[in-house]
Amino acid sequence: MTNFEVFKERLNNAGFKLTTQRRVVFDIINSNEGKHYSPEEIYELVKVDHPEIGLATIYRTLKLFEKIAIVYRLNFNDGCSRFEMNHFEDKSHRHHHLVCLDCGKIFEVKLDLLQDLEGYIEKEYGFEIHNHTLKFYGVCNECKQRRKKCKKETT
Amino acid sequence: MTNFEVFKERLNNAGFKLTTQRRVVFDIINSNEGKHYSPEEIYELVKVDHPEIGLATIYRTLKLFEKIAIVYRLNFNDGCSRFEMNHFEDKSHRHHHLVCLDCGKIFEVKLDLLQDLEGYIEKEYGFEIHNHTLKFYGVCNECKQRRKKCKKETT
């Protein structure tokens, strides 16, 4: 089952219509794995082929997509929400994000490795885990190299 | 060294003054471990004893505290930032948050258990980890019990 089929099915199950606007927003997010677009950015991309679609619709659509778990809302403390596709194929678990404090770039880590912690939480707190978000803040490899270089050059 | 001493030292090191306003905001956050106050909530608490302190000062102070790592900014997607003390004593690691999707309550998990994952990331990505945030979304024990009860009653 493709992402688009899942999308159509979830819209239907929840009683929503498949409109051009929703299809267009879906396509942009679905065809940009690894990107984390803000509503404004999606609006700009949508405008290229569909200048008639309004910003309010983008916000409404993203909110709906979040509700039916088509996308995830991310927060990198940069003043807006950002969105990524919920990639259904690897149902097992979500990926993590590495946020570089130097250059601001976001990297993705596919490996989960939270089973121990989740087991502990479910047992110890009686908390039934549905989902999680994990961000690591630090310095990426590239910025680490640059820092080293700068040190050398000023010595 | 108490939290307050760390606070004073960090202000000094960064070249900021210790004002009444900063002391008051610090006290409120520091004496409410486990709470996650928004700027507005802190403003209301500050007003009780210091009605002369303005909301803008609360925002400025929290931003400053975040910069010198006195507090952490949290985001629970409820329309505002929330803040908690950086508890210096357990330098080792931060705690995690459990967000109940039913009642909205936030629980804290002291156990870290991310060493394996962090080791993997530092080695595999060359990413130097300074910090992290981990949230689990699900259903808390209390709400799970309530759900069971409801099922029984309607059977």
Add this chain to the structure above:
DNA sequence: TTTTATTTGATTTTTATTCTCAATTAAAAG
């Protein structure tokens, strides 16, 4: 005590997001 740069309160401004409502449209029913 004087000086100086920082900080503050009050207010305005900014900006992401939501709301409103008449006009449009998807999809169900005939």
Add this chain to the structure above:
DNA sequence: CTTTTAATTGAGAATAAAAATCAAATAAAA
């Protein structure tokens, strides 16, 4: 295929969190 109906949309106004502005106040250095 046409009609019907309720959901959806676009455009602009409204909301609210956070930041900016600036003259007055104040910590802390001299």
